Amino acid sequence: MTTETSPDSNPLVQAKIDNLHKLEALGVAPFPYRFDPTHHAADLQAEFINLENGAETSIQVRIAGRIMSIRNSGMFIDLRDGSGKIQVFSHKSVLSPEKLAEIALYDLGDIIGVEGLVRRTPRGELTINAQDVILLSKSIRPLPEKFHGLSDVEIKYRKRYLDLITNDASMDTFRKRCQIIRFIREYLSDQGFLDVETPMLHPIPGGASAKPFITHHNTLDMRLYMRIAPELYLKRLIIGGFERVFEIGRCFRNEGMSIKHNPEFTTVELYQAYADYNDMMTLTENLVCGAVKATHNGLTKVTFGEHEIDFTTPWPRKSMHGLVAEKTGVDFMAIPDATEAAKAAEKLGVYIKPGAKWGEVVETVFGDKVEAELIQPIHVTDHPKDISPLAKVHRDNPLLTERFESYANAWEIGNAFSELNNPFDQLDRFRKQVEAREAGDEEAQMLDADFVEALEYGMPPCGGLGIGIDRLVMLLTNSQSIRDVIAFPTMRPKD
RNA sequence: GAGCGCAUAGCUCAGAGGUAGAGCAUCUGACUUUUAAUCAGAGGGUCGUGGGUUCAAAUCCCACUGCGCUCACCA
Numbered sequence: 115m116t117t118e119t120s121p122d123s124n125p126l127v128q129a130k131i132d133n134l135h136k137l138e139a140l141g142v143a144p145f146p147y148r149f150d151p152t153h154h155a156a157d158l159q160a161e162f163i164n165l166e167n168g169a170e171t172s173i174q175v176r177i178a179g180r181i182m183s184i185r186n187s188g189m190f191i192d193l194r195d196g197s198g199k200i201q202v203f204s205h206k207s208v209l210s211p212e213k214l215a216e217i218a219l220y221d222l223g224d225i226i227g228v229e230g231l232v233r234r235t236p237r238g239e240l241t242i243n244a245q246d247v248i249l250l251s252k253s254i255r256p257l258p259e260k261f262h263g264l265s266d267v268e269i270k271y272r273k274r275y276l277d278l279i280t281n282d283a284s285m286d287t288f289r290k291r292c293q294i295i296r297f298i299r300e301y302l303s304d305q306g307f308l309d310v311e312t313p314m315l316h317p318i319p320g321g322a323s324a325k326p327f328i329t330h331h332n333t334l335d336m337r338l339y340m341r342i343a344p345e346l347y348l349k350r351l352i353i354g355g356f357e358r359v360f361e362i363g364r365c366f367r368n369e370g371m372s373i374k375h376n377p378e379f380t381t382v383e384l385y386q387a388y389a390d391y392n393d394m395m396t397l398t399e400n401l402v403c404g405a406v407k408a409t410h411n412g413l414t415k416v417t418f419g420e421h422e423i424d425f426t427t428p429w430p431r432k433s434m435h436g437l438v439a440e441k442t443g444v445d446f447m448a449i450p451d452a453t454e455a456a457k458a459a460e461k462l463g464v465y466i467k468p469g470a471k472w473g474e475v476v477e478t479v480f481g482d483k484v485e486a487e488l489i490q491p492i493h494v495t496d497h498p499k500d501i502s503p504l505a506k507v508h509r510d511n512p513l514l515t516e517r518f519e520s521y522a523n524a525w526e527i528g529n530a531f532s533e534l535n536n537p538f539d540q541l542d543r544f545r546k547q548v549e550a551r552e553a554g555d556e557e558a559q560m561l562d563a564d565f566v567e568a569l570e571y572g573m574p575p576c577g578g579l580g581i582g583i584d585r586l587v588m589l590l591t592n593s594q595s596i597r598d599v600i601a602f603p604t605m606r607p608k609d
Numbered sequence: 610g611a612g613c614g615c616a617u618a619g620c621u622c623a624g625a626g627g628u629a630g631a632g633c634a635u636c637u638g639a640c641u642u643u644u645a646a647u648c649a650g651a652g653g654g655u656c657g658u659g660g661g662u663u664c665a666a667a668u669c670c671c672a673c674u675g676c677g678c679u680c681a682c683c684a
Contacts, residue, residue, distance in 0.1 A: 124619065124653095125619095125635075125636085125652080125653065126619050126634075126635055126653085127619085129635055129636070130635090183644085183645080183646095185643045185644070185645095185646050185647095186640075186641060186642080186643050186646065186647090187639095187640075187641075188641095189641050189642075189643070190641095190642080190643050190644080190646080192644085201643085201644080203642075203643090204641095205641070205642085206641070207641095221635095222634075222635095235642065235643080235644090236642070237642080237643075237644070238644095239642095239643085239644065241642090255619080256619040256620075256634060256635075257619085257620080257634080258619080258620045258621085258634095259619085259620035259621050259632085259633050259634065260620090260633070260634080260645070261620095261621080261632090261633065261645045262620075262621045262622090262633080262645095263620085263621085264620075264621090265620090265621070266616095266620085266621090266676090267676070267677070268616090268675070268676045268677080269620095271676090272676095276620095280620090322683095322684085323683085324682090324683065324684085325682085325683090365684085367683070367684080369682060369683055369684095370610080370681075370682055370683070372678095372679095372680095372682095372683085373677095373678080373679095374683090374684075375682090375683060375684070376684095379684065381684075525684085526683095526684065527684090529684080556682095557682075557683080580684085581684095582684045584684080585684070595677095596684095605675090605676090606674095606675070606676090607675095608674085608675060608676095
């Protein structure tokens with residue numbers, strides 16, 4: 115092993131490597147093997163919250179963490195562990211001159227272990243009076259500035275570890291992400307849903323309308339697609355006899371990136387036999403409101419930007435065409451002809467692409483005129499059949515489906531249907547998608563004959579629901595960009 | 610994919626044609642109960658890359674690269 119080849123010729127790096135060599139000369143191992151902490155900083159802060167200023171205890175603890183700040187020539191060190199920060203006090207009345215000389219060679223960013231007694235300084239800072247200090251890992255690169263932290267967004271995303279080291283808020287976001295996913299997993303498991311895994315490599319990408327990533331398997335010499343949704347495999351499990359299944363996992367879509375889109379993103383999809391979309395609305399409310407409570411101390415209100423969003427259940431349920439009629443005064447249900455509907459839309463100032471189907475017109479008007487106002491949680495129901503190839507036709511109206519999308523903060527956060535289980539209808543819908551595809555719609559779905567065959571064996575009536583986890587995490591952590599809730603967002607290589 | 614904006618020391622940022630600046634960090638010294646510790650001193654830069662205009666470019670112009678925002682497609 116050598117320390118000759120430094121990462122670069124930066125003198126700041128060289129100074130730390132020099133300190134490493136000086137420590138080695140003192141017989142200090144810069145990268146030892148293990149340490150046994152007895153406590154975390156936050157536990158101690160909580161446990162001794164009532165310890166008075168100036169009080170000393172004889173309670174001995176071991177802690178470990180990264181040096182974030184050094185004051186008074188090493189006498190005071192702020193240590194940061196996975197839970198928070200705590201101050202370490204190293205005094206010549208306790209530690210040997212040799213140990214003090216060693217501490218003097220520690221740098222910001224080094225990871226150390228400390229054994230000592232708990233006290234609170236006269237100024238009120240909970241502190242460990244060190245009886246022994248040990249270097250656990252030497253750092254040889256300078257940390258971002260201690261007060262402002264790291265604010266260059268490009269470095270935050272490319273080198274997330276630096277963001278996490280310096281920005282507590284960023285660490286909180288990823289902890290909340292974990293809490294949200296854990297809540298969903300536990301809630302669904304408690305409701306009898308089976309936690310399953312289905313393929314991410316699909317011979318035919320299905321379950322959504324999106325452009326897939328294409329890859330290739332060498333041994334099979336076949337084209338495979340990264341999944342755009344797990345839907346069709348989860349339904350095959352329902353056909354197989356599992357009555358409730360869910361999957362939390364990654365989907366991949368080869369589309370534009372934005373503040374709300376990353377090429378890989380996480381969804382929860384679930385299917386419940388013998389349920390319909392009304393049941394899915396209730397389940398959506400329970401999942402989302404429960405996730406809010408799990409991350410907001412049991413409260414159901416969230417602040418996002420300038421809005422306060424109240425997730426208290428139940429949420430309103432309004433049809434897409436009804437909301438459009440409310441907002442524009444135009445009842446598209448009375449204009450079931452695509453051409454006439456397009457004329458009506460254009461009269462409202464909404465551009466409709468040539469050849470749009472009736473349902474696409476309704477959806478476009480909804481997107482232009484209504485969507486932006488849906489700040490408080492709401493279920494938008496009964497989407498047109500033309501835009502919902504996997505949803506069951508509405509029991510009261512053949513133009514519509516039993517589908518809903520849940521909105522909050524003007525974002526779609528959930529999408530659900532009474533699942534289509536009629537194999538004749540499904541085949542017909544697939545064929546219409548194939549026609550659209552052949553007409554140039556790259557995002558129209560492919561015909562999955564194997565899935566249709568599976569349906570032919572019989573799928574029970576079934577409710578299905580998908581929720582975008584990343585956007586939910588954004589909402590519940592007041593994050594303005596999806597890159598703030600994905601630890602390693604997709605970035606173009608720098609060089 | 611299109612439009613607009615940003616890129617200066619390890620980090621956070623000033624500088625807008627005339628010798629490259631500050632704070633933190635680093636190094637040297639002082640200081641052993643500090644809290645963004647303090648005090649004195651020092652070092653640190655191909656101003657994203659490549660062209661151009663000019664006596665002179667971090668600064669003006671062009672191209673490129675990366676990032677951000679808005680729009681389009683979408684969750």
